[in-house]
Amino acid sequence: MELHLYTAQISKYNGPDAFDITVKSGDRTFAPTWDLVQAWKSGKIDWETYAQRYRQLMLESYRQHPSAWYELLHRGIVTLLCYCRSGEHCHRYLLADFLRKLGEKEGVTVVIEGERPVAIKDEESLSGREEFLLVSEQPSLF
Numbered sequence: 001m002e003l004h005l006y007t008a009q010i011s012k013y014n015g016p017d018a019f020d021i022t023v024k025s026g027d028r029t030f031a032p033t034w035d036l037v038q039a040w041k042s043g044k045i046d047w048e049t050y051a052q053r054y055r056q057l058m059l060e061s062y063r064q065h066p067s068a069w070y071e072l073l074h075r076g077i078v079t080l081l082c083y084c085r086s087g088e089h090c091h092r093y094l095l096a097d098f099l100r101k102l103g104e105k106e107g108v109t110v111v112i113e114g115e116r117p118v119a120i121k122d123e124e125s126l127s128g129r130e131e132f133l134l135v136s137e138q139p140s141l142f
Helices: 034-041 047-064 066-073 091-106
Strands: 002-009 018-020 077-082 109-115 119-121 132-134
Touching (some): 002 091, 034 047, 047 066, 047 091, 066 091
């Protein structure tokens, strides 16, 4: 079994494998708390502290909701979404790494594909088909 895991900003991707992991609008099983998000945004905690606290939240989430974690790990393909821009410190990258480690324990190969490339419509296309060009991809944080 393999899980191909992508990440993206919510406003940049809405495909069938999109999975919102934000406290604002998504599955809170995988989201940070409002308090944690606000502490990071306000500068009350640094990234290392944020990552450590998010890890603790996810360990507790796994203990409380193992079936949700199992289901996510067995989707085949998923794109983790949140509001952060690509390349910024973001919990979607932390979650991707947690899923990779969990996959090792569960016998699932998690292939971290990185950020979904942003597509723009090729306005010079005369064929009548919608063609897309990849906009420069951000370097992978994985």
